[in-house]
Amino acid sequence: MALVLVVRSEELGIGYEHDEGVAWVVEDLDLEVEHGVVTCLIGESGCGKSTIGNAISGLLPPYARTYGRLVVADRVVIDGDKMNFTGVRGKVVVRIAQDPASALNPYLTIGEQLSTAIRTHFPGLSEHDVRSKALELLSDVMLGEDVYDRYPHQLSGGMKRRAAIALALAPEPEVIVADEPTSALDAYLKYAVASLLKKLQREWELTLVFITHDVSIARYICDQVVVVYAGRIVEEGASPRCLESPSHPYLELLLKALPKRFSKDRLADIPGMPPRPGMYPTGCKFHPRCPYVFERCRQEEPPIIKAGDRLVRCWRYYEQSLT
Amino acid sequence: MSSPLLKIENLHAFYTVPLGGLRYGYRKVWALKGVNLDVFPGTTLGVVGGSGSGKTSLIRAILGFLRPAKGRILFRGMDISKLDRRRRMEIVKEIGYVPQEPSQSINPKMTIKDSIAEPLRPLGLSKEDIEKRIGVVMEMLDLDRSVGRMLARELSGGMLQRVAIARAIILKPRLLLLDEPTSFLDISTQAQILNILRDLKEELGLTYVLVSHDIDVVSYISDRIAVMVSGKVVEEGVAEKILREPLHPYTSILLNPEGVAREISIANSETDLCPIRSWCPLRMKKCSTEPPPAVKIDNEERTVLCWHYTT
Numbered sequence: 001m002a003l004v005l006v007v008r009s010e011e012l013g014i015g016y017e018h019d020e021g022v023a024w025v026v027e028d029l030d031l032e033v034e035h036g037v038v039t040c041l042i043g044e045s046g047c048g049k050s051t052i053g054n055a056i057s058g059l060l061p062p063y064a065r066t067y068g069r070l071v072v073a074d075r076v077v078i079d080g081d082k083m084n085f086t087g088v089r090g091k092v093v094v095r096i097a098q099d100p101a102s103a104l105n106p107y108l109t110i111g112e113q114l115s116t117a118i119r120t121h122f123p124g125l126s127e128h129d130v131r132s133k134a135l136e137l138l139s140d141v142m143l144g145e146d147v148y149d150r151y152p153h154q155l156s157g158g159m160k161r162r163a164a165i166a167l168a169l170a171p172e173p174e175v176i177v178a179d180e181p182t183s184a185l186d187a188y189l190k191y192a193v194a195s196l197l198k199k200l201q202r203e204w205e206l207t208l209v210f211i212t213h214d215v216s217i218a219r220y221i222c223d224q225v226v227v228v229y230a231g232r233i234v235e236e237g238a239s240p241r242c243l244e245s246p247s248h249p250y251l252e253l254l255l256k257a258l259p260k261r262f263s264k265d266r267l268a269d270i271p272g273m274p275p276r277p278g279m280y281p282t283g284c285k286f287h288p289r290c291p292y293v294f295e296r297c298r299q300e301e302p303p304i305i306k307a308g309d310r311l312v313r314c315w316r317y318y319e320q321s322l323t
Numbered sequence: 324m325s326s327p328l329l330k331i332e333n334l335h336a337f338y339t340v341p342l343g344g345l346r347y348g349y350r351k352v353w354a355l356k357g358v359n360l361d362v363f364p365g366t367t368l369g370v371v372g373g374s375g376s377g378k379t380s381l382i383r384a385i386l387g388f389l390r391p392a393k394g395r396i397l398f399r400g401m402d403i404s405k406l407d408r409r410r411r412m413e414i415v416k417e418i419g420y421v422p423q424e425p426s427q428s429i430n431p432k433m434t435i436k437d438s439i440a441e442p443l444r445p446l447g448l449s450k451e452d453i454e455k456r457i458g459v460v461m462e463m464l465d466l467d468r469s470v471g472r473m474l475a476r477e478l479s480g481g482m483l484q485r486v487a488i489a490r491a492i493i494l495k496p497r498l499l500l501l502d503e504p505t506s507f508l509d510i511s512t513q514a515q516i517l518n519i520l521r522d523l524k525e526e527l528g529l530t531y532v533l534v535s536h537d538i539d540v541v542s543y544i545s546d547r548i549a550v551m552v553s554g555k556v557v558e559e560g561v562a563e564k565i566l567r568e569p570l571h572p573y574t575s576i577l578l579n580p581e582g583v584a585r586e587i588s589i590a591n592s593e594t595d596l597c598p599i600r601s602w603c604p605l606r607m608k609k610c611s612t613e614p615p616p617a618v619k620i621d622n623e624e625r626t627v628l629c630w631h632y633t634t
Contacts, residue, residue, distance in 0.1 A: 044509040186373035186536060187580035188587060213509065220581055257514035259543035261566055261578075266521075267514035267543070273479055274509075 005071075006175055006207045007033035007056055012068035012078065014051050014060065014231075015277070022065050023278030025051045026231040029068070030304065033224070035174075038201055038208045040218040043228035044254075044274055050179055052228070053211045057095035057177040058085030073174050091121065093175040096197075098183060100164035104152040110163045111148035114138070117170035137166040140200065161193065169200065176201070177209045182217050190214070194221045215258060219243050227251050230275050230285035237310035247312045249290045284315065292316060326400070327361040328498055328530050329385070334358040334394035336384050354380035356554035356595065357394070359617070359626075364497070367524065367531040369545030369562065371538050371577060373589065377554040378534040379423070382502050385532070386420055387411070398498070412445070419491035419499040424507055425483035429475045429490075436471035439489045460489040463526070464519060481512030485519065492523065501533045505540060517543055538577050542566055550574045553589055553598035560625030570620070570627045572603050597629070605631040 009031045015024035025048045033039045041049040054060050055070060058077065070078035073092045077085050097103065105113055114134035118125065125133070131148075138147055141162040152160055168176065178197060182190040194210075198221050201208045212218055218225065219240045227235040227248065235248040246252040256268035272289045275281060281288055287297040296315050307317040337351040354377045362368045372378050383389040385396055387404065395402045403414055422428040429438050436457060443453055461471065464485040475483060484504060491499060504520070505513040521544060523529060535541050541548060542562055549559040550573060558571040569575045576583055590598045595614035600606055609630045618632040619625070 044511060187538070188373075188576050188583050191580045191583065192587075215510075216581075254510055257511050259514075259517065259537075259539040261539055261542050264543065267518055269515055269518060270511040273481070273512075 004035040005032050006035045006073055007031065007209070008071045009055075009078075010069040010071075012055070012070050013066060014048075014055055015065045016061070017063040017065055021278075023276075024231070024280075025277040026055075027280075029231070029233065031226065031233065033175075033207060033209060035207055036201075036205050037223040038198065038210055038221050039224040039226060040222035041209065041211045041226050041228055042213065042215065042218050044213060046274055046276065047228045048231035048277070049211050049228045051231075053095065053177045053179045053209060056175065056209060057093045058083075058089030059095060091171050092173055093177060094168045094171065094173045095177045095179060096165060096168050096181055098180045100168070100181065101152070101157065101160035103164045103167060104160060106152050109149055109151055110138075110155070110166075113167055114148075114170055117167055121171040134170075137169055138163075140169065140203070141166045141196065158189065158192075162196065165196065165200070169204070172204075173206070175207045175209065177211070179211045180213070181210075182212065182214060190217055191220065197221070215243055215255065230280050231277065232285060232313060233304060233311070234286065234313045235310060236304075236312075239309070242310050247307055247310060247317065248286075248314050249292050249316075250286045253289075253291075284313075325364060327397075328364045328399060329360075329362040329532070330395075330397040330400075331358055331360040331381075331385075332395045332397070334381075334384060334396065335392045336380060336389050337392055338380075338389075354389070354554055355384060355391075358551075358554070358556055360549055360556060360559065362498070362530060362532060364530050365528055366546040367533055367544055369541030369548045370532065370534045370551060371536065371541050371548060372551035373536065373577075375553075375589070376551040378536075378551055379502055380554075381551070382420070382500050382532070382534055385418070385500060387415070416494050417497045419494065419496035421484075421487050421491045421499065421501045421504050423503045425480065425487040426475065426507075428487060429483060431475045433474075434471065435466075435473050435475070435478070435486050438475070439471075439486060439493060442490060442494050456493055460493050463492070463523065464489045479512075480508050481515060484508065484512075484516055488516075488519065488523070492527065492529075495527075496529070498530045498532070501531060503535055504533070506535065506537070513540070520544060538566075550577065555598070555628060556626070557628040558626065560621065564621065564625065570625070570632060571629055572605050573599050605629070607631065 009029050012029040013024055014026040015022040041052060043049045056072060066078050066081055069076060072088055075088055077088055111134055114137060115130045118130050118133050135145055135148060143159060143162055155163060182193050194217055197208060210221055222240055225237050225240060225242050226233055229250050235242055235251050246255055253268045253270045257270060259267060270289055275285060283299050284297040284302055287293045302313050302315045304311045304313045305317045305321045307321060334355050335357060336355040337353045339349045340352050342348045342350055358381060370378050380389055384391055391404050396404050398414060401414060440453055440457055466485055505516050508516060524531060533541060533544055545562045548562045548565045549556045550571060552573050558565060558574045565574060569578050587602050590601060597610050597615045600610040607630050615628045615630050616633060618627050620627060620632060
């Protein structure tokens, strides 16, 4: 099958305006997401992964500034400093927030909320079809028909979460951006949510952009891994394999900093902290914390380099890529 | 074997919550339903469990924020829930506490130095002594002197958590209660804090009770592990053994959550019956009629609350 790109960014930059100018959070981002895959954006807080997610789903705040281009489903949504998400936001791309249940209206039954969404996106449908479509959505997220007539407060936390996911699917989107849908959940619930999203993604042939800081969930769900540090992609691979054998020093240290179940070896200390937007260092953005740093890293920012089965933004792989 | 530093016997505790649903009145919600635990000096007990399992309530009960309805909390052989105020002050000095979210536990209007020194105030120490102690703990936690003059909002989560730990150890406690000390932190800061906690334990000969929902964090630092569900300890034993061979079905799920790709329910009812009886793979007839017994196995080293292991 030919490679169909659903999300493509070309030298995309996103920043936020403040009193003294613009703090650029994401710079020169070249992200490509294929149709029908699960792409995980992995990174620590403040690295810009949510900003990327919000940009794709068209939910950047009014004080956001951009440059470059972002194409979502053949529509140029960001072109330079102009944004146009009409017909894309909430239709082609939907976002599932960390607490999806907060998307539900407490005054309306689940059925009313689903039918409103269906009527808005599919105006020609008869009332009978709207109802059967809503019930179908409920069964897709493994909820019974009785949920149709219930109010959110009558549902358990897990049911509300699934109802909200059904609501997100009502416009039949192509891309779902899930921003940390599993954080703050118990371990087994994390996997329950992740496997539901994966199941829906397969059945509906959706593209899922899954934003997380949880490496084990990423390993479980993703087809493509994109590791973000200081607003750039530092490592990208078409399989979860880079989470087993990392190339970029940041990913390597990050994985060594995770506690392993049967090892009491000292965890890797990554010295310092991730840089704040607007205060990124020169050269490679990871160089102040990198154990392999050499002179070139301080001067020049490395390009993204093809190294074996993946892309890495590190000078250590530069020589290798020339041969 | 030496006697336990902290011994919890048959601890019960409840919260009173409004009835709700437009009715007037209150009802009891039992958060702890008979917890038995021993913590020996110089060891770390890791307490794991899902949300609502009573992990935090256990810590709150030890701290005296939650009054036990039944049972005893023995610290150095004394029941601390029954001591009078003055005696309690004396004893409780030896128990340090690191709360869940540092940004909410540190006074935003106080400088970091004052925050760290606050627990020393009732002791009536001289100014030099206080300065010296602050210097020592800040150095132990790798906090720069300049941090002392800052306010909480100027610090990152990881730095604040270090401040919270500094504040907890400044009274030179024997026992440190850690309630999810890293759940709000990134992976790299989590590693820093866990390493610091391990070093401090060595240096100061501390005893930890560490509560976390992350079994890998618990396994990194604990000697023994207690698994809690619905206000009860369902499995307790040597960390290594539990990790290699979990016996209680709930422990197995905590260790291999990817195996259960569905939402499972924990019955948080008032009955004493097993909370996982609705989906447990080892379910027996007895499980829905009688509460599970505490079974001792591995030479009395491990306790499992399950009918399956009765012979």
